[in-house]
Amino acid sequence: MPVATMPPHRHVPGLSARPGGLRRVAQRLLVLVAAAAVGAGVLAVPAQAEPSVDEIEAQIDKQWEQLEPAVEQYNKVRSQLQVNRKKSADLQKKIEPLALQSELALTRVGDLASRYYMSGPSQDIGALLVSAKPDTLTEQLTVLDRLAAQERKEVAGVLAVRAKYDGEKQKLDALIATQTKQQNELAAKKKQIDAEIKKLEASLPKTTIKTAGCPTINGVASTAAQKAIKTACQQVGDPYVWGAVGPNAFDCSGLTQYAYKSAGIYLTHYTGAQWNEGKAVSRADARPGDLVFFYGDLRHVGLYLGNNLMVHAPRAGRPVTVASLTMPVAGFRRPG
Known part of the structure; x- marks a missing residue:
């Protein structure tokens, strides 16, 4: 009975009979497949x-819709601040001569106190104007009752006027x-929103734009x-x-x-104030040179040129x- 023989073992080039060699070949094949897939766009994002x-x-x-009302509110507060600082400075000038009057009155009161040295309330009189405050006027008048009628009238007047101006200045x-x-x-x-706008503007392509005048x-x-109109049109292109x-x-x-x-008419640097600094006109009666305001909160203003145009x-x-x-028109005003 013939003995069965095994077929001879064939050696495939590049393959190792060891399991490790097979794993390495498989890994290389996976890498090649993945590379091919990427090249074909299968795995591309x-x-x-x-x-x-x-x-x-x-x-x-959209960002500007948030920013412009804040800018105009800033202009409003700043214009009010300028007015009130001037009022405060003017009031201070009025208070200064009162201080001199107080010093003179204090000298006269001191003279009076020296005459009453043996019998009068010299300390009370000497401290009368040193501690002069609006809320202590009642106490001061009690001391004034001890003075002669003429001195009492003069010093009481100074105290009353100074108290009035001190109170106004405090306000x-x-x-x-x-x-x-x-x-x-x-x-x-404004700084916060402006920073966001700057980020957006940085992504805009740089172009050169020549803008004609009005x-x-x-x-x-x-x-x-x-x-x-002539002055405003000369500013076309300014940032x-x-x-x-x-x-x-x-x-x-x-x-x-x-x-x-430039035309000799002063307008406040705030849209809300400019709205009240001119005569109201209808859109049908609007003329070149009128101010045109936009949105319900008057956040924007331009100089009307006619024919539905503005600068x-x-x-x-x-x-x-x-x-x-193109923005929602709130109304027109004519300065002057």
């Missing part, structure tokens, strides 16, 4: 499309402190309005800078203030320009 210029501009506009100082705090808070808010204007316009009133940069109410200042300082990142009235 879809690239996220970069936002377009229009999309970035839309994001900036003003408190108001200025409050407004200074508001101004700092608004500036901090178009030919046909319509009725006063001499002051003509001067204001928007919040809080700026020229001559080389502007915010919206800063531009209208600058334009009318204005739009926002950060956009220079002074001529544009159509």
Whole structure:
């Protein structure tokens, strides 16, 4: 009976009979398959499309909706602050001669006290004006009752007037402190939003844009309005800078203030105040040179040119320009 024989073992080049060799070959095959898959795009992650210029501009506009009311509120507080600081300074000037009168009265009271040295209340009299405060006037008058009628009348008058002005100055100082705090808070808010706008603007492609001046204007316009329009149009292309009133940069109410200042008409650097500093006119009766305001909170203002056009300082990142009235119009005002 023949004996069965095993077929001879074939050696495949590159393969080892050992299990470890098989594992290494398998690993190399996996690497090759993965590389092929990547090359074919099987494992590729879809690239996220970069936002377009229009999309970035839309994001900036959205941010600006938050920023512009804060900027105009800042302008409001700052203009009020300037007025109240002047009031405080004027009041201080009025108080200074009262202080001199008090010193003179104190000298006369001292003379009186020396005459009453043996029998009068010299210490009370000497301290009368040193501790003069509005809330101690009643106590002071008690001491005044011990003085002669003429001295009592003179010193009481000085104390009353000084108490009045001290009280008014305390109110003003408190108001200025409050407004200074508001101004700092608004500036901090503006800085935060401005930083976000700067990030968005950094992604915009750099382009050179040549902007023509204002178009030919046909319509009725006063001499002051003509001067204001000419001045505003000369600023086309100048950058928007919040809080700026020229001559080389502007915010919206800063531009209208600058334009009318050249015509001898002063407007406050705040849209809310400018709204009340001119005569109300309807849209149908609006003329070139009128101020046109936008949104219910009057957050923006431009100089009307007629034909549904205006020259204005739009926002950060956009220079002074001529544009159509596309924003919600709140009304028109005629300065002068």
